[in-house]
Amino acid sequence: MNLGTMFKKNNYxxxxxxxxxxxEVPDGLLKQCNKCKAAIYTSEVxxxxxxxxxxxxxxxxxxxxxxxxxxxxGSFDSWDEGMEVCNPLGFKGYxxxxxxxxxxxxxxxxxxxxSAFIGNNKVALAVCDGRFMMASMGHVxxxxxxxxxxxxxxxxxxxxxxxxxxxxxxxxxxISLMQMAKTAAAVKKHGDAGNLYIxxxxxxxxxxxxxxxxxxxxIILAEPGALIGFAGPRVIEQTIGQKLPEGFQRAEFQVEHxxxxxxxxxxxxxxxxxxxxxxxxxxxxxxxxPDAFVPTSFEQKAxxxxxxxxxxxxxxxxxxxxxxxxFPDFMELHGxxxxxxxxxxxxxxxxxxxxPVTVIVQCKGRNTKENIKRNFGxxxxxxxxxxxxxxxQAEKFKRPVICLVDTPGAxxxxxxxxxxxxxxxxxxxxxxxxxxxxxxxxxxxxxxxGGALAMAVADQVWMLENAIYSILSPxxxxxxxxxxxxxxxxxxxxxxxxxxxxxxxxxxxxxxxxPKEYTRENMGLVIEQLEELLGKFLSECGKKDMDELLQxxxxxxxxx
Amino acid sequence: xxxxxxxxxxxxxxxxxxxxxxxxxxxxVAVYSEADKDALHTQLADEAxxxxxxxxxxxYLNMENIISATIVSGADAIHPGFGxxxxxxxxxxxxxxxxxxxxxxxxxxxxxxxxxxEARNTMEQAGVRVIPGWNNPxxxxxxxxxxxxxLTYPVIIKAxxxxxxxxxxxxxxxxxxxxxxxxxxxxxLAAFGDATVYMxxxxxxxxxxxxxxxxxxxxxxxxxxxxxxxxxxxxxxxxEEAPCEAxxxxxxxxxxxxxxxxxxxxxxxxxxxxxxxxxxxRDFYFMEMNTRIQVxxxxxxxxxxxxxxxxxxxxxSGRKLSFTQEAISFTGHSIECRIxxxxxxxxxxxxxxxxxxxxxxxxxxxxxxxxxYSGYEVPPFYDNMLAKLIVHAKNRKxxxxxxxxxxxxxxxxxxxxxxxxxxxxxxxxxxxxxxE
Numbered sequence: 004m005n006l007g008t009m010f011k012k013n014n015y016x017x018x019x020x021x022x023x024x025x026x027e028v029p030d031g032l033l034k035q036c037n038k039c040k041a042a043i044y045t046s047e048v049x050x051x052x053x054x055x056x057x058x059x060x061x062x063x064x065x066x067x068x069x070x071x072x073x074x075x076x077g078s079f080d081s082w083d084e085g086m087e088v089c090n091p092l093g094f095k096g097y098x099x100x101x102x103x104x105x106x107x108x109x110x111x112x113x114x115x116x117x118s119a120f121i122g123n124n125k126v127a128l129a130v131c132d133g134r135f136m137m138a139s140m141g142h143v144x145x146x147x148x149x150x151x152x153x154x155x156x157x158x159x160x161x162x163x164x165x166x167x168x169x170x171x172x173x174x175x176x177x178i179s180l181m182q183m184a185k186t187a188a189a190v191k192k193h194g195d196a197g198n199l200y201i202x203x204x205x206x207x208x209x210x211x212x213x214x215x216x217x218x219x220x221x222i223i224l225a226e227p228g229a230l231i232g233f234a235g236p237r238v239i240e241q242t243i244g245q246k247l248p249e250g251f252q253r254a255e256f257q258v259e260h261x262x263x264x265x266x267x268x269x270x271x272x273x274x275x276x277x278x279x280x281x282x283x284x285x286x287x288x289x290x291x292x293p294d295a296f297v298p299t300s301f302e303q304k305a306x307x308x309x310x311x312x313x314x315x316x317x318x319x320x321x322x323x324x325x326x327x328x329x330f331p332d333f334m335e336l337h338g339x340x341x342x343x344x345x346x347x348x349x350x351x352x353x354x355x356x357x358x359p360v361t362v363i364v365q366c367k368g369r370n371t372k373e374n375i376k377r378n379f380g381x382x383x384x385x386x387x388x389x390x391x392x393x394x395x396q397a398e399k400f401k402r403p404v405i406c407l408v409d410t411p412g413a414x415x416x417x418x419x420x421x422x423x424x425x426x427x428x429x430x431x432x433x434x435x436x437x438x439x440x441x442x443x444x445x446x447x448x449x450x451x452x453g454g455a456l457a458m459a460v461a462d463q464v465w466m467l468e469n470a471i472y473s474i475l476s477p478x479x480x481x482x483x484x485x486x487x488x489x490x491x492x493x494x495x496x497x498x499x500x501x502x503x504x505x506x507x508x509x510x511x512x513x514x515x516x517x518p519k520e521y522t523r524e525n526m527g528l529v530i531e532q533l534e535e536l537l538g539k540f541l542s543e544c545g546k547k548d549m550d551e552l553l554q555x556x557x558x559x560x561x562x563x
Numbered sequence: 564x565x566x567x568x569x570x571x572x573x574x575x576x577x578x579x580x581x582x583x584x585x586x587x588x589x590x591x592v593a594v595y596s597e598a599d600k601d602a603l604h605t606q607l608a609d610e611a612x613x614x615x616x617x618x619x620x621x622x623y624l625n626m627e628n629i630i631s632a633t634i635v636s637g638a639d640a641i642h643p644g645f646g647x648x649x650x651x652x653x654x655x656x657x658x659x660x661x662x663x664x665x666x667x668x669x670x671x672x673x674x675x676x677x678x679x680x681e682a683r684n685t686m687e688q689a690g691v692r693v694i695p696g697w698n699n700p701x702x703x704x705x706x707x708x709x710x711x712x713x714l715t716y717p718v719i720i721k722a723x724x725x726x727x728x729x730x731x732x733x734x735x736x737x738x739x740x741x742x743x744x745x746x747x748x749x750x751x752l753a754a755f756g757d758a759t760v761y762m763x764x765x766x767x768x769x770x771x772x773x774x775x776x777x778x779x780x781x782x783x784x785x786x787x788x789x790x791x792x793x794x795x796x797x798x799x800x801x802x803e804e805a806p807c808e809a810x811x812x813x814x815x816x817x818x819x820x821x822x823x824x825x826x827x828x829x830x831x832x833x834x835x836x837x838x839x840x841x842x843x844x845r846d847f848y849f850m851e852m853n854t855r856i857q858v859x860x861x862x863x864x865x866x867x868x869x870x871x872x873x874x875x876x877x878x879x880s881g882r883k884l885s886f887t888q889e890a891i892s893f894t895g896h897s898i899e900c901r902i903x904x905x906x907x908x909x910x911x912x913x914x915x916x917x918x919x920x921x922x923x924x925x926x927x928x929x930x931x932x933x934x935x936y937s938g939y940e941v942p943p944f945y946d947n948m949l950a951k952l953i954v955h956a957k958n959r960k961x962x963x964x965x966x967x968x969x970x971x972x973x974x975x976x977x978x979x980x981x982x983x984x985x986x987x988x989x990x991x992x993x994x995x996x997x998x999e
C-alpha cells in the first residue's frame with residue numbers, strides 16, 4: 004500500500020525572511036576516503052591516527068604527525084638540515100619542481116632525520132614523507148639516511164626508520180642508484196657494531212628503497228595494508244600480462260612470505276617500539292642464584308610405549324601453552340627473510356626474570372584446525388631458517404636462547420625437499436655449535452629425530468619425564484628394521500627413547516617431573532621446575548666466559 | 564523560526580516529529596535506509612532521501628550522509644529523535660560546524676553529560692546530590708576493593724561510557740568484587756570500546772524517577788514534573804507513568820528544583836531529562852542526564868498539556884520559553900506501555916516480519932504513537948518497538964484500568980508481540996490498586 008501518495012501534504016507559505024546564512028559544509032570538514040570512497044569527518048580521521056573510521060584504511064602520515072605519535076613530546080632533535088638538492092644530470096625542470104614542493108610541503112626533502120626519546124630510550128630516527136616526490140631516494144635522502152646510521156654508530160644508538168618511498172629518484176639517474184649501495188653499507192657498519200635497527204614499512208615502500216635500507220632491519224615491522232615490494236604492481240602486471248591477486252605485495256603478504264616480523268597498527272606502534280627497545284637491552288641475571296637446578300629423584304611407572312602415547316596426547320600442553328605460562332610478554336617475530344613464515348615454529352623475544360631472551364618453540368596445534376595451520380608441528384625448511392635468523396639476532400644482541408622441542412619430525416614433503424630441508428637442518432647444527440650465546444633446549448613432547456636436533460644443539464638439553472627423543476618414530480623404526488610397523492610397541496622399548504634412558508646415555512642433562520595425567524589444566528608443577536631451571540641456567544651461563552661455554556658445548560656433542 | 568527540518572531517525576519518533584512540523588507549518592525531510600523504503604516516516608514527510616544500506620551504521624548512524632542530505636535538501640535544522648545519533652556529541656559538533664541547527668543541546672554539553680564520570684563530577688561541583696561513589700576511573704582490582712570498602716556494600720561497577728545496562732555489575736561483598744570488576748571492564752570494552760569503569764553504592768530497591776526539563780537560550784529553565792520508570796526488564800524501561808505515586812508535592816518541588824539546578828549548572832538548552840534514584844521514597848540522588856527527547860515523553864505531555872517536540876523546535880529556533888514554572892500544573896495520571904515485536908515466551912526474542920492484521924485502540928484518553936500499518940513489514944535491523952500506547956485518566960487507578968482495557972483491544976497479527984505480557988502486568992497492577 005503506498006500511503007505516501009494518499010497523505011495530504013501541507014501547502015507551505017513562508018512568512019518572514021529566511022536565515023541569513025545557510026547550512027554549508029566548510030572546506031576540509033569532510034573528505035573522501037581514497038580506499039572505501041566514503042565521506043569521512045576529517046577531524047575524526049586525524050584524531051584516529053589518520054585511519055579511516057569506516058574501512059580502517061590507513062592514510063599516509065605527514066612526517067611531523069608520525070614523529071609526534073611515537074616520540075616523547077619535544078624530544079625530537081633534527082639532524083643534517085639545510086642540505087642542498089643537487090641536479091647531477093642537469094635534468095630539466097628538476098630544481099623548479101623541488102623548490103615548488105619545498106614551498107608546498109614546508110619540507111626540505113623527503114626524509115627528516117634526528118634523535119628523539121621513546122620512553123627513556125634515546126634513538127636515531129629517519130622518517131620519510133611521501134608528499135615529497137613520493138619520498139623517492141636521491142642524493143639528499145640517501146645522504147641523510149647514511150649520516151643517521153653513521154652518527155648512530157658512533158653514538159651507539161638504535162636506529163628506527165619509517166620507510167615510505169616510490170624507489171630511486173629517476174631525475175638523479177645513476178647517482179640515485181648509488182644511494183642504495185651507500186645506505187646499505189652504512190646499515191652494515193651500524194649492525195656490525197652491535198646496534199639495533201628497526202624498520203617500519205609504510206604505504207608504499209617499493210623499488211630501490213625496498214632493495215636497500217628498508218629491508219635490512221633487525222626487526223621489520225609493517226603497517227596494515229601497506230604496499231611493499233620491489234617492482235610496482237603495474238610493472239609486474241605489464242610484464243607478466245596478468246592481473247595480480249587481491250592482497251598481493253601488501254604488508255600481510257610480506258609477513259606470510261617471511262619478509263616482515265609483524266604488522267603493527269598505529270595505536271600500538273609506540274608501545275611495540277618500546278617493547279622492542281626494552282627487549283634489546285643487554286642484561287645479566289641478578290647475582291645470588293644457586294648454580295644448578297637439581298630436581299629431586301622421581302620416576303613415574305610407565306613403560307616406553309606408554310610414554311610414547313603420553314608424549315603425543317592431544318591435551319598435552321603445546322608450545323604456545325608454555326609461552327603463555329613462562330613468557331607473558333612474549334613478542335612473536337615472523338619469517339625467515341627468504342621464503343615464508345612457518346607456523347610450526349614460533350619464535351620471538353621476551354623477558355625472563357628481567358633478562359631479555361630469545362624464545363623458539365616448536366608448536367603443535369591444540370585442535371585439528373590449529374594442527375592443520377601448524378602442520379602438526381612438523382617444521383619446513385623456512386621454519387629452521389627462521390630459527391637460525393632469530394638465533395643470529397640473539398647472538399648479536401647477547402640474548403640467551405631458550406628452545407622448546409616438540410615435533411614428530413621435520414616435514415617430509417615435496418616442497419620441503421625442493422627448498423632444502425636437509426641443508427636447513429645441517430646449517431642449524433653447524434651454526435648452533437658455535438653460536439656465541441647460551442642455548443638451553445627442553446624436549447617437551449616428541450623429539451623427532453633431525454627435526455628436533457636442529458633446535459637441540461645446546462649447552463644443556465633437558466626433557467620432560469614423559470617426553471621422548473628418538474632417531475625415528477617407533478613405527479618407522481619397526482618398519483625399517485622388521486618390515487612391520489605394528490611392532491612399534493616393541494621398538495619403543497629397545498630404542499631407548501625415554502627421559503630416564505636418555506639421562507643414563509647422557510643425551511640429556513636432566514629430567515623435569517610431570518604430574519600424573521599431565522594436561523593444559525595442571526601445568527603448575529612443570530612450569531615451576533622450568534622457571535627454576537631457566538633461572539639457574541641463565542645465572543650459570545652468565546658467569547661463564549664465552550670461549551669456555553663454546554668449548555663445553557663442543558665437547559658435549561664430541562663425546563658421542 | 565526554522566523553515567525545514569530533516570529528521571535523522573525512523574519509526575514512531577520520526578512520525579511524531581513530522582506531525583509536529585506539519586502542525587507548525589514546517590517542511591520536513593525524512594531520511595531512510597534501503598530497508599525503510601516503505602516505512603511510514605518515509606511516506607509522511609514532504610521529502611525523503613535514502614542515506615544508505617539497511618544496517619544502522621551505514622544509514623541512520625552515517626553522519627556524513629545525513630549532513631549531505633541536509634545540505635542537498637536545503638533543510639536548516641536536524642531533529643535527531645532518540646537513539647541513533649541523538650546523543651553523539653560529534654554529530655552535534657558536525658552540525659554546528661556546518662551551520663545546521665541541531666535540535667538539542669550543544670555538543671559541549673552533550674559531551675560532558677555523555678561521559679558518566681564527568682557528569683557526576685560536574686553535578687557534584689554544582690552542589691547536586693549524586694549517588695555516593697567514586698568518580699575517577701578504577702584501574703585495578705585492589706583499588707576497586709579499597710574504594711568499595713569506603714562506599715559500603717553492595718556496590719555497582721559501571722562503564723564510564725555506559726548505557727542500556729551494558730558494562731554494569733553489582734557486588735554484595737568483597738568476594739564478588741573482583742569478578743564484577745573484571746567482567747564489567749570486559750563488557751565495557753566490548754560494548755563501548757573503552758574499559759574505563761567507576762563505582763557507586765548500589766541501592767537494592769530504588770525507584771527510577773526522572774524529571775523533564777526545558778531550557779531556553781536565555782537561561783530560563785523549567786521542570787515539567789517527573790516520570791516513574793521503575794518497571795524495567797534488563798535495564799530497559801517498558802512501562803512509564805506520570806506522576807510518580809511515591810512523590811509528594813513538596814518532594815516534587817525539591818526534586819524539580821534540583822533538576823533545574825543541574826540543568827543550569829551545565830548551561831543546558833533544549834529538552835532534557837534528569838534521572839534520579841529515589842530511595843525509601845525520600846532520599847534522591849542524581850544519576851545521569853539524558854540530553855535528548857525521551858521515548859516516554861508523551862506521559863509528561865499529557866499531564867502538563869505541553870507539546871515537548873514543538874517546544875524543542877521553538878527553543879532551537881531561538882525562541883524564549885513561553886511559560887514560567889508557576890504556569891505549569893499537573894492534571895490526572897498518565898501511563899505509557901511500549902509494545903515491542905518480541906516473544907516473551909522465547910526470552911523476548913525479537914520478532915520481525917509482516918503485520919498481516921492490525922487493530923489499534925482509541926477513544927477518550929487514549930493515544931497511540933506508532934509507525935506501523937496493516938501490511939507493514941517490520942525490518943529486523945532496528946529496535947523492535949512497534950508502538951507506544953499512552954493513556955490519561957483522572958487518577959492512577961483509572962489510568963491503569965484504561966490501559967488494561969486498551970491493551971485488551973490491541974490486535975497485531977503476523978508477528979509476535981508483548982501485548983499479552985503487558986496485559987498481564989497491568990492486571991497485576993490493577994489488582995494491587997484495588998487492594999489499596
